[in-house]
Amino acid sequence: xxxxxxxxxxxxxxxxxxxxxxxxxxxxxxxxxxxxxxxxxxxxxxxxxxxxxxxxxxxxxxxxxxxxxxxxxxxxxxxxxxxxxxxxxxxxxxxxxxxxxxxxxxxxxxxxxxxxxxxxxxxxxxxxxxxxxxxxxxxxxxxxxxxxxxxxxxxxxxxxxxxxxxxxxxxxxxxxxxxxxxxxxxxxxxxxxxxxxxxxxxxxxxxxxxxxxxxxxxxx
Amino acid sequence: xxxxxxxxxxxxxxxxxxxxxxxxxxxxxxxxxxxxxxxxxxxxxxxxxxxxxxxxxxxxxxxxxxxxxxxxxxxxxxxxxxxxxxxxxxxxxxxxxxxxxxxxxxxxxxxxxxxxxxxxxxxxxxxxxxxxxxxxxxxxxxxxxxxxxxxxxxxxxxxxxxxxxxxxxxxxxxxxxxxxxxxxxxxxxxxxxxxxxxxxxxxxxxxxxxxxxxxxxxxx
Numbered sequence: 083x084x085x086x087x088x089x090x091x092x093x094x095x096x097x098x099x100x101x102x103x104x105x106x107x108x109x110x111x112x113x114x115x116x117x118x119x120x121x122x123x124x125x126x127x128x129x130x131x132x133x134x135x136x137x138x139x140x141x142x143x144x145x146x147x148x149x150x151x152x153x154x155x156x157x158x159x160x161x162x163x164x165x166x167x168x169x170x171x172x173x174x175x176x177x178x179x180x181x182x183x184x185x186x187x188x189x190x191x192x193x194x195x196x197x198x199x200x201x202x203x204x205x206x207x208x209x210x211x212x213x214x215x216x217x218x219x220x221x222x223x224x225x226x227x228x229x230x231x232x233x234x235x236x237x238x239x240x241x242x243x244x245x246x247x248x249x250x251x252x253x254x255x256x257x258x259x260x261x262x263x264x265x266x267x268x269x270x271x272x273x274x275x276x277x278x279x280x281x282x283x284x285x286x287x288x289x290x291x292x293x294x295x296x297x298x299x300x301x302x
Numbered sequence: 303x304x305x306x307x308x309x310x311x312x313x314x315x316x317x318x319x320x321x322x323x324x325x326x327x328x329x330x331x332x333x334x335x336x337x338x339x340x341x342x343x344x345x346x347x348x349x350x351x352x353x354x355x356x357x358x359x360x361x362x363x364x365x366x367x368x369x370x371x372x373x374x375x376x377x378x379x380x381x382x383x384x385x386x387x388x389x390x391x392x393x394x395x396x397x398x399x400x401x402x403x404x405x406x407x408x409x410x411x412x413x414x415x416x417x418x419x420x421x422x423x424x425x426x427x428x429x430x431x432x433x434x435x436x437x438x439x440x441x442x443x444x445x446x447x448x449x450x451x452x453x454x455x456x457x458x459x460x461x462x463x464x465x466x467x468x469x470x471x472x473x474x475x476x477x478x479x480x481x482x483x484x485x486x487x488x489x490x491x492x493x494x495x496x497x498x499x500x501x502x503x504x505x506x507x508x509x510x511x512x513x514x515x516x517x518x519x520x521x522x
Contacts, residue, residue: 119421119423120448121444148454153451173425202425205393223441230369231370231421249472279474
């Protein structure tokens with residue numbers, strides 16, 4: 083009985099996600115779901131990305147957090163439109179939350195909607211939000227075994243973004259191991275290494291995102 | 303209706319957790335639930351702790367992971383009895399899983415049962431496993447805002463264990479900020495800083511655990 087209920091919720095979520103995607107497409111807004119552990123560096127990545135995207139894409143952000151508005155305040159300081167979702171205990175965002183949050187934006191003034199999901203490498207995997215791309219963010223300090231241990235979230239992602247590359251010399255992180263695991267789980271996925279606080283590697287991610295936005299807008 | 307079901311599950315879990323605790327007390331086994339994000343350094347902490355506890359306590363481990371047995375293999379190499387739970391997608395351990403896993407041990411040969419929960423700073427908070435203590439592990443590379451953003455897991459913990467202290471100079475982690483947040487959420491909780499790969503600070507945690515085991519065994 084419990085399984086049926088869960089399936090129903092997922093079906094309802096998938097339908098809402100498709101509606102979100104349709105609305106985003108109609109408005110010409112490209113949407114990215116950013117997932118990763120707590121402290122993987124998702125907000126810091128967004129901050130660095132928006133600097134690199136200046137004059138190329140007009141971004142906006144939906145911040146998902148259990149409680150508080152720490153991340154939204156950081157984004158607001160950049161002059162980027164932001165809506166904070168407080169899940170009040172829930173461990174992931176869902177499509178209904180995104181539909182509600184999206185009403186807070188003027189889609190005519192946006193090209194790129196970044197959704198920063200709740201910090202969670204498990205529960206975020208099962209919920210399509212209506213995004214066009216999902217990026218999984220992993221800090222070098224988290225260890226190179228995470229794709230092997232949390233396969234679902236890596237499998238469904240379109241890019242692996244290794245953050246905190248500048249900490250790598252101080253850790254036992256083996257970038258080749260995680261990249262090989264990712265290749266097995268998601269052969270088509272892109273892979274990047276960045277040190278977002280220093281800006282290293284961010285330009286390549288920005289270029290890739292701009293390319294993806296354009297491809298989506300023109301349909302090829 | 304959904305809320306009622308969730309409550310029922312939690313009630314059932316709480317009852318099973320009490321039964322686990324009773325069985326552990328009867329056997330004189332002290333039990334610790336170790337929680338934290340993926341890659342917080344839980345397994346590395348256990349490895350370092352067992353070296354520091356040699357000859358003082360006889361440990362065993364229950365490893366909780368979505369998939370695989372990477373962590374259990376690491377523990378097994380130390381000659382410490384270990385049972386791996388594969389949750390097959392589930393985002394936290396529960397008391398029923400612990401009851402089943404505990405049957406794999408000879409309780410007469412154990413003083414300390416460490417449970418390494420699934421890497422998850424959200425969902426693990428709601429599930430008593432029957433442990434005597436819960437330790438929340440947070441790496442300095444995860445950022446000092448995590449207690450503010452994920453309050454429930456910190457609130458219910460008996461110690462904050464800041465790992466990767468050796469990375470602190472390379473990050474913007476402010477130990478005073480997280481310690482102050484923890485103090486607000488859990489005024490009685492202990493706090494430690496360790497660099498487990500180098501062994502720094504591990505002896506203090508080991509001494510604290512030995513003290514807690516003895517207090518529990520003698521009832522004061």
